[in-house]
Structure formats: structure tokens, C-alpha cells
Amino acid sequence: MLVNHLLIIDDHPMVVKGYCYTLAGIQEDLNLVFHEANSCDNVLQKMNDSDSDFYQIALLDISLPASTCGIAVGGEDLGLRIRSKFPETKIIVQTGLNDISVITNVFHSLKPEGFLIKSDIDEDVLIEAVSAVVRGKNYYSPSVRHLLSNQNFEDVYVDSLNRKILYHLSLGFKMKELPDYIPLSLPSIERRKKDLKSLLGVANGSNQELLHAARTKGFI
Template identity: 35%
Template sequence: MEHIKILMVDDHPIIIEGYQNVLTATKKDDQTLYIDTANNCDTAVAMMERASKKYPYHVCFFDISLPGSEDGKYASGEDLALLARELMPRTKIVILTMFNETFRIHNIVKEINPDGFLIKSDLTSMELADGFQQILESPPYYSSTVQSYIKKTITSDIYVDDINRKILHLLAQGIRTKNLNEYFDISTSAIEKRKKQLKVLFEIEDGKDETLLKEAREKGYL
């Protein structure tokens, strides 16, 4: 049995209830979900600090627009996501937001690099259910608005930055993914995540490295 500990933070209780109902109804038979909820930054911070000491959350869902903390230290879901990264490095971070301006999406991907990024207007029960399972097994999972933004910004320095270019070059030289971390200061899972993002960027539907390299060559990245 897989026990999955979840924190959901949104200032609309009915939205949290909706998320809970969808995840509980669509979870796999061998999954047990333990869901904590918070409606503001102060409650969320207290829950994360407590959890980090003993049983960190497996997944945290953060709405971006939230009542800030009383001390002014945390003003949004972005601030909470950064705190979660610090307190619980292995926790999967999911951003859910109404915001769909490209500037906001750009900042969230750049600052937080979330394991899941869902624009609420894209969201159906099925997409939330599928996204949740993918985030658990092989993140990242981005909803359609985020994906189309990423595709549009293909030349942007965040995505094809120096590390991603180097990953492409090493793969082109025949270096295997499991050996790539010998060339970087980042973990194998971080390299895998970057490869997945590159495949989203280059619209690689078969998931193969060879197809990724072919596309990268055609677009002048190799």
C-alpha cells in the first residue's frame, strides 16, 4: 500500500473540497491519501514546518493568490513553494493558479520549476486526476496553457540554457542519461526532469532521445 501525504493550500474551501473529492475518487486501489488543507500562508507555513520534522509531505498543492502571513514574510503561493523546497527538498510541488499571463508563467517556471503546473481554467476532473498520477510517477506535468507557453518560448534562456544545451551535446556524443550527472552539479532526477522539459519544448511525441536530438539539430541547437 502506498501512503501519500498531501498538503493543499487554497483560500477557497470549496475548491479544496473539489480537489480532494477528485483525487480520492480517482486514486489507485493501492494508494491511501492523507490530505491536510490550509486556507492562508500562516496555516500552511505551520503545517509544513511541523511535517518537515518527521513526515514530510509527498505532494504540496499551492494556489498562487493567498492571504499573506501576518509577519509579511510570505505573500503568495510562490513564497510557500520556495519554503517547501527548502524545508522538504524531496516534496513534489504543484502550482494551481488562475493567472495565465506569460510573465507570471515564466517567473513561476524559472523561480520554482514546479513538478506540476496547472492553470485552473484548463482544469477538468480528468486532467487533475491524470496530472496527479503523472506528478507522482514522472514529473513534470504541465496543463495545456503552460505547455503552449513553453513551446512559444523555445528560444528563451530558461529552457535552452547552458545546462540544457550541454545535456543535448552530451546525449549527441552518445553519453547515457545515467552517466550525465558526472558532468553536472545536479542530480540524475533533475537531469531527467530537464530532459522531459526539452521533449515538451521540442514537441517530441514518441519520447525518444534520438527524436529529441534530431529536432534539436534541425532547430540549430546542435
């Protein structure tokens, strides 16, 4: 029987331990082997150490802090890197942000096999999600299904380059410095910043208002 290696990625070690404890009840039935990672840096190292084979499933908290090296600006960006290098890995996203724009963005970018809102997660939901994804099905927790069925579904997509712009602005970098860190010309970055302000509802606002809106939506 195929061994299903499950990488649980969360910056709260007690959460990881709790998930392992909960999933122990189906570990034998699904032939699961648990692995842990508590940071973007930890996962990036695991990716560098793996030439071809990676984990069958990644349970990913998209609210992870950025890597210290700046390669991944958060959990969603990390997920994109996993998806790009190891397309066979199935990704179950988890987030504490119950916001339609966050969910929309993640569906656009990652197309995860599973999506869990943390307030939905209990023993049954976690077991159902992992069991479904192992068996080749998708699983979305109740709040995700409700938000996706909302008639006011928003189309707010903040791609990897836009997140890098927001991330570097949040660190205090000046606009003229961003081309040194982002592979775009300054005019292109300016256009993207203008589009971001419109997307996030602060079209005529300052950079600080843009960053506040981005934090509220969970993009930084």
C-alpha cells in the same frame, strides 16, 4: 504500499473540497491521504510542526495572500520555503493567471513537478496531474505547454527579495524604511527597483506604475 500524503493549499475552501471530491476516484489506487490548508499561515504552522517528514505532494495556489506574520509574501514565496525545507516534497502549482511572465518566473524559482492553469482544470486534468506526479513524472496543463512553446517566451524573473520589495511598497512603506524589513542596503534596494521597472516595462514610471504592472503580472 507507500502512503502519499497530498496537501491541498487554496484560500477558497470550496475549491479544496471540490478537488478532494474529484480525486476520491483515484484515492485508493494511489494510496492518497488528503490534507487541507487555506492560508500561508496555516502551511507555515504545519512546516514548523514538522521536523523532517512533510507531505509527499503539495497542490499549491500561488495566488495566496501573504501570511499575517509577513514571512511569506504569497503562494510562490511559500512554495520556495517548502522547497527549501522539504526538498523531497513534489509541488504542483496552480494559478488563475494565464500569463507567460508568471509561468516563466515560477519555473525559474520553484521548478515545480506540475503546473496547472485553473481555466484548464477539469476532472481529467486534475486526475492526470496528480497521477503523473505521484508516479514520478512531470505534468503541465495544455495552456502551460502552449505558452512554454511560444517563440516569444519571456525571461522575466522576480526573485523572493524583489517580491518583498514590491509587497512592502504596496503596503505604503517608503523606500528608506525597506532596509528595516529586507536584508539589503538602501542602494541595493534602489538598484533592484530600477531593474524591476525595466523588467515590467515601466522603466521611467513612478512607483505606482511599477505596482500596477506588478499586480497585472500577478507578482503581488
